[in-house]
Each structure stands twice: as structure tokens, then as C-alpha cells.
Amino acid sequence: MIRFLKGSWTRLRDNLWFREGLVVRGRYKILRKLGMGSYGVTYLCDDLQTGLPCVLKRVSPQRGGRRKAETIYTRETGILQRLQHPAIPKLYECFSYRRFLCYTMEYFEGKSLEHLLFQDHAAFPEKEALALVANLLPTVEYIHSVGFVHRDISIANVILKGDAVKLIDFGLARDLKDAQTEDGEADDVEADDPSLKRIRRKLHVTSDFYSIGHLLLFLLYSTYPEDAAPESDTEHSWEEELSLHPLTSRLLRRLLLAEQPYSHVREVAEDVQSAICSL
Secondary structure, eight states: OHHHHHHHHHHHHHHHHTOTTOEETTTEEEEEEEEEOSSEEEEEEEETTTSOEEEEEEEOOSSSHHHHHHHHHHHHHHHHHHOOOTTSOOEEEEEEETTEEEEEEEOOOSEEHHHHHHTSOOOOOHHHHHHHHHHHHHHHHHHHHHTEEOSOOOTTSEEEETTEEEEOOOTTOEETTOSSOOTTOGGGSOOSSHHHHHHHHSOSHHHHHHHHHHHHHHHHHTTSOGGGSOSSSOOOOHHHHOOOOHHHHHHHHHHTTSSSOOSSHHHHHHHHHHHHHTO
């Protein structure tokens, strides 16, 4: 009971301290909450100093307390500081506010693929879906070249505005030199499918390729008619349900590790372009 009350008070306090309209450090006016995950909360802010929008992240892990927060904070800000790419948010300022570790970063206008698919009901034909992945791959190649793996490439973390494709949320990103995930962090990798969770925990580029495969499936299923779903309760594979060009199917099988996995982004990009040119 005491633990429950303490947790309820902590959540109430956090909401009060980071409410809409609050001006943090006399500079960042909170406009609205953008999202909440295992490691913290992000807010859209108005930077009163520059007049531009930005994102404020408050690092507050659900487990582990202050020590865990400091570890996450140091890692996340360190990774963002090293990544300098137009499709990746720029790190602006790191600070502590009311004992919370916070940092601000660039805000990308546009909509996430998750929003486009499930709220706007956007449809991505096969060629368009492949073109979107082709635009995403240079960013992934850059991340790998610097020595990191994102581990959370998903429809929620890809922002689209026109032809521009941006990648956000580096909370699960890791240095490829690390041999294994730190103790206690494996459970923070969220996935309904145990096999997906296991693969995303790996500190290897195949983790990102696997995630890209799932992202591509989401895009391809956007044109799948609802009335085409079989009436039986039998599960059907994507290969049975989707009518795809053989090169697209082979690309997906390799991304999803059903065939020889890719070892470099350039290989993925070549197969994506081959599939596009064949449509």
C-alpha cells in the first residue's frame, strides 16, 4: 500500500511540475506532452529565447531510481552529441530541473508513420513503401558508421514531412562496441513478439534491419483490404496475404532473418533499388 501511494504521489508530482504552460529554466515553455516511455517523458516546448519549437526530454525511468536515470541520461546525451545528421535531432542543452535530469533537442515537424497509418489511414503502395525505406537507409547507414545501433526503428519513431524522412528516439541506441546489453536493461526493450524482443536486444546491425523489415510490413499492409482477411482463425503469413514482387518478398525475408541476413546497409539499399526498378 505504501509503495502504491508513493508511486501515485510521484506521478502526480511529476505531472504538476511539468504541466502545460510551465516555463522551465525561464526559457522552455511546455506546450504539450509528446510521448512517454520506459525511460522518460518528452514535451513539445516553445524556446522563448529563440522563438523556435524544441523537444524537452525528462529522464525518469520506471525502474532503477536516480542511479539508473544518470546512466541513461549520460548515454543518451552522449550518443546524440556524437550524431550530427540532418535527419537526427540536434542536442541543444543538458540540465537538471527540480532534481530531474533533462535535455532539449531539435523538433521535427511532420507526422509519425504510426499517426499516418492509424489515424490518417494513409496508404503506401509497394513502390512508395520501398521508396520511403530507401530514404530512411542513409540515416541508418550513418548511425552504423559512427558506431551505434538504433534498436528502435519503428513506425512511431520515423517522422515524415513531404519526402523528408527523420528518425527520432535514441533511448535504446547503443554503442556497437559494447559486447552485450547492460544488466537489467533487457526488460526495457518493448515488443509483443518474444523473438522480436530478443533480436532488438542484440547489439548488432541486424537488429536495425529486422526492425526495418517490420516497418516495411506495416507500410505494405496499409493497402491490404480489410475484407480480404480470411474468416477462419488460422494465422496466415505475410507471404500468403500480400501480393508482392518477388524481389520485395526476398528483401523482406532477408530483413526478417528468414534468409541470409544482411551485413551492411549498402546491401539493403541495393536490393531496395532493384525492387523499385522492377515495379
